[in-house]
Amino acid sequence: MDIALDLGSSRTRLFIDKKGKVLDEASVAAYNVMTNRIIAVGDEAYAMIGKTPDSISAEFPIENGVIAQSALVEDMVHILMKHICTSKIVMPRVVASIPGDVTEVEKRAVVNAISAFGVRRVYLIENTKVAAMGAGLDIMGPHGTMIANLGAGTSSAAILSLGGIAESKFIKTGGNNMDDEIVKYMKREYSLVIGEPMAEKCKAAIGDLSEEDDEEVFRVKGRDAIGGLPRFVDVKSGEIKKVIMDTAMEIVTMIKDVIENAPPELVGDIYEDGITLTGGLAKLRGFAKLIADNTGIRVTVAKDPEDSVILGCGEAIRYITEVEKNKKNDINPLMAAY
Ligand SMILES: Nc1ncnc2c1ncn2[C@@H]1O[C@H](COP(=O)(O)OP(=O)(O)OP(=O)(O)O)[C@@H](O)[C@H]1O
Ligand SMILES: [Mg+2]
Numbered sequence: 001m002d003i004a005l006d007l008g009s010s011r012t013r014l015f016i017d018k019k020g021k022v023l024d025e026a027s028v029a030a031y032n033v034m035t036n037r038i039i040a041v042g043d044e045a046y047a048m049i050g051k052t053p054d055s056i057s058a059e060f061p062i063e064n065g066v067i068a069q070s071a072l073v074e075d076m077v078h079i080l081m082k083h084i085c086t087s088k089i090v091m092p093r094v095v096a097s098i099p100g101d102v103t104e105v106e107k108r109a110v111v112n113a114i115s116a117f118g119v120r121r122v123y124l125i126e127n128t129k130v131a132a133m134g135a136g137l138d139i140m141g142p143h144g145t146m147i148a149n150l151g152a153g154t155s156s157a158a159i160l161s162l163g164g165i166a167e168s169k170f171i172k173t174g175g176n177n178m179d180d181e182i183v184k185y186m187k188r189e190y191s192l193v194i195g196e197p198m199a200e201k202c203k204a205a206i207g208d209l210s211e212e213d214d215e216e217v218f219r220v221k222g223r224d225a226i227g228g229l230p231r232f233v234d235v236k237s238g239e240i241k242k243v244i245m246d247t248a249m250e251i252v253t254m255i256k257d258v259i260e261n262a263p264p265e266l267v268g269d270i271y272e273d274g275i276t277l278t279g280g281l282a283k284l285r286g287f288a289k290l291i292a293d294n295t296g297i298r299v300t301v302a303k304d305p306e307d308s309v310i311l312g313c314g315e316a317i318r319y320i321t322e323v324e325k326n327k328k329n330d331i332n333p334l335m336a337a338y
Contacts, residue, residue, distance in 0.1 A: 001017065001087075003015065004314040005095070005313065006096075007077070007113075008062065008152065009027065009063060009152045009153030009154065009174070010153070010176070012076070013309070013310035014084055015311070017314070021307060024310075025042030025043045025080060026042055027061070028041065028045040028058055028076075029045055029076045030045035030059075031057060033055060034055060036071075038075045038079065041079045041080060042076070045058050059072065062153070064172035065102070065127075065154035066099070073113045077113050077114055081117045091120040093317075093320055094119050094122045095124075096110055096111075097125055097126070097130045097309050097310075097313050099154050099156060100170040115338070123323070123338075124335045125334050126168075127156055128147050128149055129316075130309050131149040131279070131302075133312035133333075134315065135302035137160075139333065140163045141161075142161060143161060144166065144265070144267070144269035145269070145270075145276075146258070146270045146275045148275060151175065151281060152280065153174050155171050156168065156169065156171070159258060159259075167261050167263070169257050169258050173250050174251075175280060178247045179196045181243045182202055183196060190233045191224060191225040194222035204283075205218045206237040207244060209241060209289075212286075215237055217234045217235065220234075252295075255275070256294065256295055259295060274297055277305060279308070283301070316333060319332050320334070
């Protein structure tokens with residue numbers, strides 16, 4: 001059995017060969033702080049955030065695309081993999097995506113977290129490559145293809161050709177930064193204390209980077225910063241746009257940097273084919289247009305962009321056989337086997 005794994009800062013997704021995506025849960029682990037015993041993982045643990053007693057902590061153990069708390073990630077992966085691997089007799093091979101620019105130590109941490117489950121082998125592959133594959137783009141030909149994967153804790157952009165990365169950039173900025181800005185704004189402007197999950201809901205409901213002026217309203221619920229009592233504020237989409245714009249522009253700049261540094265022949269291809277956006281943040285309204293306006297290049301959002309990485313990892317499974325047979329193929333997109 002072969003499995004694909006996307007360990008994201010906000011969500012973990014699993015894919016089984018020939019079946020497709022079989023699991024999509026929050027990358028959260030809740031544990032007893034005295035005994036370190038895991039209480040819940042995934043969506044069940046996410047529901048506990050901000051509601052735990054002192055004895056329990058619910059945390060996102062992957063920060064900005066890299067493992068911040070290895071023991072928690074190991075337990076989380078183990079429990080989630082157990083959900084989908086009913087038979088322990090066959091040790092699976094795993095293809096896992098990693099952000100660009102990670103260190104050897106960070107790569108090792110991913111491999112160790114997965115290996116603890118008892119797997120035959122782990123193959124790593126860069127996020128941007130699998131995002132493009134999952135979005136249905138051909139990355140193997142002698143042709144430039146541009147992808148920008150916009151997630152919760154990371155954003156990356158790359159120009160791919162012949163199964164490799166011709167130019168790329170990775171920043172530790174994503175949807176989480178926008179949520180943090182919303183939390184700070186509510187406190188500063190309205191003395192309303194809210195948690196990140198509420199800020200994320202607000203962003204998804206009325207977040208819009210476009211110039212349209214039809215104002216939408218969202219009721220943000222929280223606690224009064226002074227009195228401490230529950231309170232709500234109705235915020236408008238125009239306010240949220242101002243609050244999240246700086247983060248959006250940081251991502252736009254990253255995309256522009258990749259285009260500016262790429263070989264001219266490949267840039268010609270990009271001008272013709274456009275840029276494809278993947279990752280959950282690609283669903284933020286107006287983002288594609290903002291990128292198009294700032295680069296002068298057409299921008300398309302992949303179908304179900306949050307699933308592109310896991311679908312691409314699933315597709316990359318078929319390259320394992322080539323690697324294992326030691327076939328001489330210099331354009332195999334898989335990076336390394338552990
Ligand atoms: N409809 C939407 N509108 C705006 N933002 C959205 C929407 N849906 C998801 N998001 C945002 O997309 C982000 C999650 O994207 P994704 O699932 O690709 O991240 P991830 O893979 O967990 O993180 P990373 O790849 O950065 O480690 C979150 O910030 C989430 O709030
Ligand atoms: Mg991701």
